[in-house]
Amino acid sequence: MSEKKHFVTLVGSLRKGSFNAAVAHTLPELAPEGVTISHLGSVGDFPHYNADVQAEGFPAPVLSMAEEIAKADGVIIVTPEYNYSVPGVLKNALDWLSRVSPAPFAGKPVLIQSASPGNIGGARAQYHLRQILVFFDARVMNKPEAMIGQVTDKVKDGVLTDEATRTFLSKQLQAFTDFSA
Numbered sequence: 001m002s003e004k005k006h007f008v009t010l011v012g013s014l015r016k017g018s019f020n021a022a023v024a025h026t027l028p029e030l031a032p033e034g035v036t037i038s039h040l041g042s043v044g045d046f047p048h049y050n051a052d053v054q055a056e057g058f059p060a061p062v063l064s065m066a067e068e069i070a071k072a073d074g075v076i077i078v079t080p081e082y083n084y085s086v087p088g089v090l091k092n093a094l095d096w097l098s099r100v101s102p103a104p105f106a107g108k109p110v111l112i113q114s115a116s117p118g119n120i121g122g123a124r125a126q127y128h129l130r131q132i133l134v135f136f137d138a139r140v141m142n143k144p145e146a147m148i149g150q151v152t153d154k155v156k157d158g159v160l161t162d163e164a165t166r167t168f169l170s171k172q173l174q175a176f177t178d179f180s181a
């Protein structure tokens, strides 16, 4: 039976040639039948979090992203690891989103993916991200985990081409579709 679901991706890199963005942009073609995936705006469109700015009104990119997240059946965060943790730009975006009411991530199914040229594939950032999402009351899927190591050999021209990784991510997306039911 096909399931009609819509997921959104949030990418933790601003880099034009980002491997993580390449993974995110490949996900729609790996999704189960009936599942659509679109991409949220860039976390680089958010200003640095400042409570004084918030007091004057949330920036428009924050509010529109919060609305898209609230409407989605699930959020897929695809991020690099920076110095064993979450890139500052992603943390900044999450800090902004955490102040929006009603909380867009509350009860929201979340899938985490990471990619790195290194062997560990961003695993350490994933566990910091999970900790951050505790306060959000997000429903983060535990397994299977996708930590894509040696990603430089797996992406060509902005597309994830490695067959084994594509097959694995297809299975993970099916699991996330079931999880988000």
Ligand SMILES: Cc1cc2nc3c(=O)[nH]c(=O)nc-3n(C[C@H](O)[C@H](O)[C@H](O)COP(=O)(O)O)c2cc1C
Pocket (backbone or CB within 6 Å): 013, 014, 015, 017, 018, 019, 020, 021, 079, 080, 081, 082, 083, 084, 085, 115, 116, 117, 118, 120, 121, 122
């Ligand atoms: C400031 C900085 C810190 C980094 N720290 C890590 C790290 O802790 N672990 C890791 O696997 N790669 C680390 N890297 C390498 C990134 O994984 C690599 O640059 C990757 O391509 C970034 O993701 P992107 O291609 O999606 O932009 C770091 C890169 C930068 C610029």
